[in-house]
Amino acid sequence: MTPTDRQIDDLDRRLLMLLAADGRAPMAVLGRSIGLSRTAVLARVQRLERDGVIRGYRADVVLPGDAAAHRARVGIVIRTPDVAGYVRRLGALPGVTEIETVTGEFDLIALVAAPSAGELDAVLDRVSGWRETVRTTTWVVLRRYA
Numbered sequence: 001m002t003p004t005d006r007q008i009d010d011l012d013r014r015l016l017m018l019l020a021a022d023g024r025a026p027m028a029v030l031g032r033s034i035g036l037s038r039t040a041v042l043a044r045v046q047r048l049e050r051d052g053v054i055r056g057y058r059a060d061v062v063l064p065g066d067a068a069a070h071r072a073r074v075g076i077v078i079r080t081p082d083v084a085g086y087v088r089r090l091g092a093l094p095g096v097t098e099i100e101t102v103t104g105e106f107d108l109i110a111l112v113a114a115p116s117a118g119e120l121d122a123v124l125d126r127v128s129g130w131r132e133t134v135r136t137t138t139w140v141v142l143r144r145y146a
Contacts, residue, residue: 008053012044015044015045016053018034071111071140072141073109076108086130093126094123095112095114095119097112110127112124
């Protein structure tokens with residue numbers, strides 16, 4: 001069953017918000033936050049994992065010396081029937097860590113991180129040079145809160 005095939009209730013939504021903020025939160029703490037027992041929360045989390053709503057947990061890592069890394073969100077408008085191929089090629093570029101299809105003005109939003117402004121610029125130039133890329137808009141991240 002895919003995540004869109006099942007209904008999630010308000011408790012699931014609250015639980016998912018808490019897990020998105022802290023994927024390592026203990027089940028007992030999560031349970032107190034939403035008014036359920038540890039066992040009931042564990043059962044919900046396991047069901048959400050099994051149903052594909054929770055696809056995994058990740059470490060948000062900042063290595064020493066990388067604190068000044070340049071990060072940018074890039075909105076991309078593309079013209080290609082092979083969106084999956086474009087996304088694979090984009091994901092193979094150094095520093096591209098997230099790619100999402102979105103509604104609205106852009107087709108894709110990508111997160112790009114690089115150790116220097118020059119390396120970030122090189123990745124952006126490469127993407128802009130692809131024939132399938134119609135236009136890009138870049139927002140350089142100044143500060144990250146969560």
